[in-house]
Amino acid sequence: MSWKNSINQALGSVRISDVAAYVQSTPAVVGSAIDRFYISTRGLNAIGIPSLLSTSPELGPLIFLGLISTTENYLREIFSATLRSCGVAKCAAADHSVKLGSVLWHQGTALELAAFEHLSFAGAEEIKRACRNFLDFSFTQTSPLWGPLDEFDRLCQLRHSVVHANGNLAGKNAVSLALPSVTGRLRVSITYAQLQEAALICTSLITSFNTELFAEVAKRWALKWRELPDWIAANENMLFAELHGLFYSSIDAAESTIQDPMFLEQCRDEVKRTYGLL
């Protein structure tokens, strides 16, 4: 008998029996980052249905985390893809260090990912900083990115409480969200309406980000890349096709939701015309 054992049960020794069973090999990544974001988000939306969410209220916050996570993943993917192809971004990122473990694991195949593995994208400031530091991409409040980033930041305040406090809202998050103070505790509550809204905010951020970063990289292709020592004029079209592929959404194209649909060549010529190359 020990007084120490008088307060809760004892379960003995427990360990992960096979850590490999927790992970799964997936095929090589194909298509654009935005399409992968769409696929993930739709998968999450498909399980976040009103009947399920009302009978299992714990599900809402978990799907909500999935939405934030898939948004962060898009950013990591598009950052690394841009870093891989853009000389200007490479210059900006040159002074930043990466974790040796990440480099060893990726072994040169997706080394760019290593740069962002230790970075969080769960917050507007973090995203802005990473844009500046790794892509040399800055924007102000007049940018179409500003509003969606602000809204995403508010979602991230809630995410913090779900991840770290089982949904209990921390004071600093409550203050950031400008919530009126209450006497008791505030808990994050994510039902169907909030989940759908959060999915739309994440999608709005990603579509705006994809458009704005594409515009920036296309501009660099038209202007700055040509001044870099590794520029080969004969590769001009191929390079544009590659960068176009990084950002182009086949899902939006198939669903006819692209505002101004253009073929690749047409788009390339329009970029050239914009920057006086035609």
Add this chain to the structure above:
Amino acid sequence: MKAPKDPNTKAPNVFVEQAEYIGDEELNSWSASHPEEESILAKLTQGGAKLITGPRGCGKTTLLLKAHNRLLEDRTGGLPVYVNYKASLRLEPLYKRHSNAVFLFNQWLLLKTYQGLISAAKRVGVLQSISLSFSEHTIESLLGRLEIGEVALEFRETEVLTIPLLEQEIQIVLESSGRTRCILLLDDAAHAFSPEQQRDFFDFFRRLKSRCIAPKAAIYPGVTVYSSAFHVGHDAEEIDVWIRPDDSRYESFMKRVLEKRLDVSIWDEFVKNPQLLQLLCYAAFGMPRSLINMVRMLVQDQAGVGGGGVTRVRVLKAIHQNYQNTFALFSSLSTKLPMYANFITEGSKVYQRMIDGIKEYNRSKDVLHQSVIAAIRQPVATELLKVLGFFQYSGLLLPKGEVSRGEKGTFDLYVMHYSALVDSNALFARKSISVVDFVQAFAHRDPHEFTRIGETKLLGKERPGDLFPLSLPPCQKCSMPRSSEHAKFCHNCGAALVEASIFEALVEEDISCLPLTSQRVAKIKSHSRIQKIGDVLMDHDHRQLRGVPQIGPFWAKRIFSYAEEYIA
């Protein structure tokens, strides 16, 4: 500013209904004093954030402009800055296609306020002696670009206006004019048809409030959506300026409204028929604009009062028309708030049942015990509350608080529009009611007489949720109906669901929805390129309208203002 002239007499047109189109001189000489005017103006001219509420035509703009003029005259008072946000719906399409719409709408609000500040600096005579960051021309150009949605991607950083910058500029004008506080009089604020813009407006309003800036905004009852951070009472005091027809000062106020406006010969004609005049005043139901409109019908309908005379038949016809016009405002909500189209269709039936209930109640009552109030037992279904809110916005229903009847429950009281009661013979429940009886019933009614109407009687046996389904557009990709009003993504194909722009739908409406005769509509269509509301709004210089036979500058301006009003 001068009031528009009547095409025949060349005199200022006394039937201009909206205060913003009336010149300063006429505003002072034409408008009567609201029964609570001194107390309202005191709140509008001193510190503190205030919201003045009331339906269209109840006198909100008049009071704001009176506060403005009073402050201008009082050199020791605050600096009055009058801003009209009527055109805010023009920005609504940005919310449907631009991710930074909130920023752009905020810029528009700031620019409009800045424009008002420049105008105020001019009025107090200090504009020439100070240096402001933005010129009048720059502000106008930026506003124009925003209103046509052109600047969406090209708003330069140097053109960005912020609240701290606006405060700084206000301070410059305050110091140079020797005034200590700025009173912002924000008219047509919080557009009724765009909840997102309403929320953003209230965030803006809250942030504007400071020690030296006192914002006052005119809003509509029943349909205003506040932002989550805005709390009425804490962030702003609400002032209801809708004049109660049971107020002892009501009749004399309404009569003064007419007396001040009308030519002596016309006024005398009404004075000769005191009961008909009283009936018109009551039928206006606290809205001076309605009264002016009814009198205009009587005066202009048959070449002046002398032509047709102020007769019982013609007055009842004007009251009928007034009810139709007020109800049309309610019905138009099905276009302006399409999601609530079923609320409007079913709401029309609810209103009729309320009138029927009152009619039944009044059948056996004498003249001094007629009821004009519907009492609905609490709790009231959310859907029905929404409908009642729409009635208040249109001016069909005036809330009168609540009354407890012990075990029978607590009831919400709503006064029915007097024109509706007259037009539907809901008083005395018989035809051929004498004008004297109508006036007696309204003037000397017993406040304890009200008609209890159960929710079942109003809605039938159906559940409110089934009776008032929201009209949600299906998925634009797979045509699957939406699963819920909260759905943002199609539950079938996963595509993001697209919301249509209200503004774009309204400007596509045919001009026949404006209060014009069918002959005039036909003439406009056949003699100009104007077919839709948007065409009228695009005709800034009225060139198209002026090309139509029998449309001179007066009518061109009037039709243009009708179109503006339609989207406001």
